[in-house]
Amino acid sequence: MKYLGLVVLWALSVNIYAGESQIESLYKANNVYGSILIESADGKQRYQYNVNNKESFIPASTFKIPNTLIILEEGLVKDPTEVIAWDGIEREYSPWNKDQTLKTAFQYSCVWCYQRYAKIVGDTKYHEYLRSFNYGNQLTGCEITRFWLDGDLRVSVKDQISFLRKVYDDTLPVKQQHIKTLKDIMLSENDGKIKIWSKTGWSGKDGWYVGYLVYNEQTWFFANHIEINQRSDLALRKKLTMDVFKALKIVQQ
Numbered sequence: 001m002k003y004l005g006l007v008v009l010w011a012l013s014v015n016i017y018a019g020e021s022q023i024e025s026l027y028k029a030n031n032v033y034g035s036i037l038i039e040s041a042d043g044k045q046r047y048q049y050n051v052n053n054k055e056s057f058i059p060a061s062t063f064k065i066p067n068t069l070i071i072l073e074e075g076l077v078k079d080p081t082e083v084i085a086w087d088g089i090e091r092e093y094s095p096w097n098k099d100q101t102l103k104t105a106f107q108y109s110c111v112w113c114y115q116r117y118a119k120i121v122g123d124t125k126y127h128e129y130l131r132s133f134n135y136g137n138q139l140t141g142c143e144i145t146r147f148w149l150d151g152d153l154r155v156s157v158k159d160q161i162s163f164l165r166k167v168y169d170d171t172l173p174v175k176q177q178h179i180k181t182l183k184d185i186m187l188s189e190n191d192g193k194i195k196i197w198s199k200t201g202w203s204g205k206d207g208w209y210v211g212y213l214v215y216n217e218q219t220w221f222f223a224n225h226i227e228i229n230q231r232s233d234l235a236l237r238k239k240l241t242m243d244v245f246k247a248l249k250i251v252q253q
Contacts, residue, residue: 022247023049032236034207034226036244037157041168041212041219047248048157056137056154057225060201061109062208063148066163068106068185070129071117072178077102080181084113106185109200115145132173135163149203160210160223168212168219186211194251200237202228209237215251 027034027049035050071077077084084100091097095108105113118126123144130138136159141151155163166172170179188211189196198211207228212221224241228234245251 019047019248020049023244026243032226035157036224039221053158056156058203058206059148059155060203060206062199062201062210064106065199068182069174069178073174076117103185118145157223157225161221164221207237209241
């Protein structure tokens with residue numbers, strides 16, 4: 001029995017190594033520097049590439065996941081369909097130049113929407129939430145409307161998945177109805193075969209695609225961070241992630 005256990009562990013390690021080799025090939029083929037972590041919901045399977053737990057990054061718009069919960073918990077938005085009035089300022093990204101709801105603000109990564117609420121939440125409250133969520137390094141910085149974009153807040157790929165697990169398991173210290181609302185907002189794909197709850201992020205060189213998916217009744221968490229050198233790299237955040245899932249045969253072609 002002892003030797004059988006060793007054989008099973010050896011087989012698992014070989015499979016994981018083979019998987020990581022496949023992931024490395026995908027990143028190199030796309031000329032991308034980055035890191036990815038994928039974990040099964042039961043924690044029994046884990047794949048990673050180039051992950052350094054001491055390395056952390058600006059969360060950019062992936063912070064809209066906890067930020068949405070904070071806005072709801074603070075009662076700043078009562079309903080996800082509630083209108084967030086546009087301030088009339090023309091911005092480079094045209095989908096931002098109109099009234100929003102919390103759902104569209106999340107989907108379009110509407111910076112001005114979340115900045116408006118950040119001013120109301122304030123530094124003290126944000127620190128309380130970051131501590132209670134155990135989110136990243138729990139720092140903000142001198143500008144409360146930009147700390148997740150170019151301030152002091154940092155997260156690792158492991159931090160991202162740790163937080164996503166709390167969202168998935170409904171174990172965060174907020175009302176469950178707010179977690180349900182967040183999940184409704186996060187649902188980005190549902191074609192009958194696969195369901196994905198996700199968020200992209202981008203600030204400077206930091207590009208993210210994080211979330212969890214369900215395929216064949218199995219749930220997988222993922223966090224992909226890549227360096228963005230040009231705008232065309234942005235599409236690789238999601239593409240590489242899904243290519244990895246297919247290469248690992250977690251998701252069928």
